[in-house]
Amino acid sequence: MGEDARYRLLSMIDSPADLRRLPRSRLPAVADEVRRCVIETVAAAGGHFAANLGAVELAVALHYVYRTPHDLVVWDVGHQAYPHKILTGRREALRRVRRRGGPSGFPRREESPYDAFGVGHASTAIGAGLGMAVGAALRGEDRRVVAVIGDGGLTGGMAYEALNHAGHLGADLLVVLNDNEMSISPNVGALSRSLARLWASPLYGAVRAGGERALARMGPAGTLLREARRQVKGLLGPAAFFQELGFDYHGPVDGHDVETLVAVLARLRERRGPQLLHVVTRKGKGYPPAEADPVAWHATGPFDPAAGRAVSGAGGATWTEVFGAWICEAAAREPRLVAITPAMREGSGLVAFAERFPQRYFDVGIAEQHAVTFAAGLACAGLRPVVAIYSTFLQRAYDQLIHDVALQGLPVLFAIDRAGVVGPDGPTHAGAFDLTYLRCIPGLTVMAPADAAECRAMLEHALALEGPAAVRWPRGPAPAGREAAPLAHGRGVVVRRGGSGVALLVFGALLEAALAAAEALDATVAGMRFVKPLDETLLRELAATHRVLVTLEDNVVAGGAGGAVAEALAGAGPRLLHLGLPDRFQGHGSRGELLAEAGLDAEGIVRAVRRAAGGVRRRPALRGLR
Numbered sequence: 001m002g003e004d005a006r007y008r009l010l011s012m013i014d015s016p017a018d019l020r021r022l023p024r025s026r027l028p029a030v031a032d033e034v035r036r037c038v039i040e041t042v043a044a045a046g047g048h049f050a051a052n053l054g055a056v057e058l059a060v061a062l063h064y065v066y067r068t069p070h071d072l073v074v075w076d077v078g079h080q081a082y083p084h085k086i087l088t089g090r091r092e093a094l095r096r097v098r099r100r101g102g103p104s105g106f107p108r109r110e111e112s113p114y115d116a117f118g119v120g121h122a123s124t125a126i127g128a129g130l131g132m133a134v135g136a137a138l139r140g141e142d143r144r145v146v147a148v149i150g151d152g153g154l155t156g157g158m159a160y161e162a163l164n165h166a167g168h169l170g171a172d173l174l175v176v177l178n179d180n181e182m183s184i185s186p187n188v189g190a191l192s193r194s195l196a197r198l199w200a201s202p203l204y205g206a207v208r209a210g211g212e213r214a215l216a217r218m219g220p221a222g223t224l225l226r227e228a229r230r231q232v233k234g235l236l237g238p239a240a241f242f243q244e245l246g247f248d249y250h251g252p253v254d255g256h257d258v259e260t261l262v263a264v265l266a267r268l269r270e271r272r273g274p275q276l277l278h279v280v281t282r283k284g285k286g287y288p289p290a291e292a293d294p295v296a297w298h299a300t301g302p303f304d305p306a307a308g309r310a311v312s313g314a315g316g317a318t319w320t321e322v323f324g325a326w327i328c329e330a331a332a333r334e335p336r337l338v339a340i341t342p343a344m345r346e347g348s349g350l351v352a353f354a355e356r357f358p359q360r361y362f363d364v365g366i367a368e369q370h371a372v373t374f375a376a377g378l379a380c381a382g383l384r385p386v387v388a389i390y391s392t393f394l395q396r397a398y399d400q401l402i403h404d405v406a407l408q409g410l411p412v413l414f415a416i417d418r419a420g421v422v423g424p425d426g427p428t429h430a431g432a433f434d435l436t437y438l439r440c441i442p443g444l445t446v447m448a449p450a451d452a453a454e455c456r457a458m459l460e461h462a463l464a465l466e467g468p469a470a471v472r473w474p475r476g477p478a479p480a481g482r483e484a485a486p487l488a489h490g491r492g493v494v495v496r497r498g499g500s501g502v503a504l505l506v507f508g509a510l511l512e513a514a515l516a517a518a519e520a521l522d523a524t525v526a527g528m529r530f531v532k533p534l535d536e537t538l539l540r541e542l543a544a545t546h547r548v549l550v551t552l553e554d555n556v557v558a559g560g561a562g563g564a565v566a567e568a569l570a571g572a573g574p575r576l577l578h579l580g581l582p583d584r585f586q587g588h589g590s591r592g593e594l595l596a597e598a599g600l601d602a603e604g605i606v607r608a609v610r611r612a613a614g615g616v617r618r619r620p621a622l623r624g625l626r
């Protein structure tokens, strides 16, 4: 069947203006097609999935009621924005979502005028939406602003800071709380529990049984709240909470009843002041395997939609799995070890730990700042906290890392995953900066393993230190490891001796590429292991015996490990060449593609060294190397 026949309505919708020309009664059929399109798109390309299925009706209703792109809809995180992209002229392009040259998996201002705010990290929508609403008012523009945030996003402190400010200003802002009781894993927190109780209460059961349209007719602004106050003592928690912050609370409403959503939103569009609409949805809605297991289907590779299974199996053990196995072993030996995740249990490899050591496992919600300060407190209490965190999300907690942990010399171990190039998630998730922002912190030990064996040794070493330490590794499979000298504090190792006068100084997981390049260059290769403290003895030895030192890191060159080498040599010694990520935000694509684009594959290293160190003696070319 042709595209147009399969997507009869969507093929007529090039923009939300086309959607708005349809009668309201056609919207459930539009939603069905959008949902089918999400399933087919992600099955073919991979990507975020369950949250998109849960946000279908919301996207349809918002674009139907609001005059986008003049009115602004800000999506929190943005991993649920595929329906929004489908409705805003990107249905075809989405086939290449997150691939090189294809659309981003998240809203991006440069991609479409309908993408009001660039996003990827959680809990920003209310703050950004508030800025837009206040900006529009100051400029005298008649523009409505909606911030859509999930219950997971609402566990982040930034969201509360923005709610508090919006209530104080009395700004014209609608916050839609998309509540599915899920973050990536089941959501945490008192507010989340209280929201769930509200939806499950007999009062709302009656509303649901009586038809959601009754709710739309009842009118906004606390009508239900007054009713609830009369009927159900003790269920007022979340509603009263938002009211106290200065918001009119509306709901909860069924987020899969698109016609009711339209009716409610149409009334809210006319209201002034801070409004909060509580919408209840189901993560994975409409695809039974994802409804049954939304954690597994949060994001996926390509899959067979009929079978509900991934098309391709995974490769060898990932760095995450190496860490996950290590932390369980270490916890069995060390009763003081506790693990903390800011809402990334699966991605950070803590599923087994959470099961085996539930009393010593803490999911703090999407609250990176709190995760780090909480760890500092645990360390003060004599425990050995391990903060398992993605490089990009640790950016959120930089002051906490410096002020609460490092300044007090507390023994907190930062297990930093997704360091360096991440791939399909693109620039919002790239762990491109951690070596730069970590190595300037006094007293912090910073390690970058080249393989799984080194990773385990570094974690063990970090746990034994009396001060703070960080071990960082990239996304994907970890090389198993080779015979090498045991780890010693602040010491690197020479992995290969070459005769060309070039030495490659490798910080972390680029060692394999460096070794391949070294074959072609006849170069020496050193695995530096420690970014801080740097092995200055090894550095001096290499400087004395080589004409060119090449530093290699999966981090921006600016301020990175190469910078540490330059500072240590202070202008003395051989020529220096720094290879790492360039001074710009990377796009999205596979990790391999992005590394190659940055010249950090074996070919790129050879090219750069030959260009910079002309005269380096040539050896027979490696296969594929010119």
Ligand SMILES: Cc1ncc(C[n+]2csc(CCOP(=O)(O)OP(=O)(O)O)c2C)c(N)n1
Binding pocket: 051, 054, 076, 077, 079, 080, 120, 121, 122, 123, 149, 150, 151, 152, 153, 154, 178, 180, 182, 183, 184, 283, 342, 343, 344, 366, 368, 393, 396
């Ligand atoms: C600052 C930050 N920390 C962690 C994440 C990883 N993350 C992406 S989506 C998500 C869960 C979001 O839950 P919610 O907002 O409720 O959306 P849902 O997936 O349930 O629709 C998390 C933790 C992130 N994107 N940003």
Ligand SMILES: CC(=O)[C@@H](O)[C@H](O)COP(=O)(O)O
Binding pocket: 077, 079, 120, 121, 298, 299, 347, 418, 422, 425, 429, 475
């Ligand atoms: C949207 C978000 O922040 C997460 O879902 C993230 O995309 C997970 O990345 P990994 O796939 O690397 O765990």
Ligand SMILES: [Mg+2]
Binding pocket: 150, 151, 152, 153, 178, 179, 180, 181, 182, 183, 187
């Ligand atoms: Mg959620």
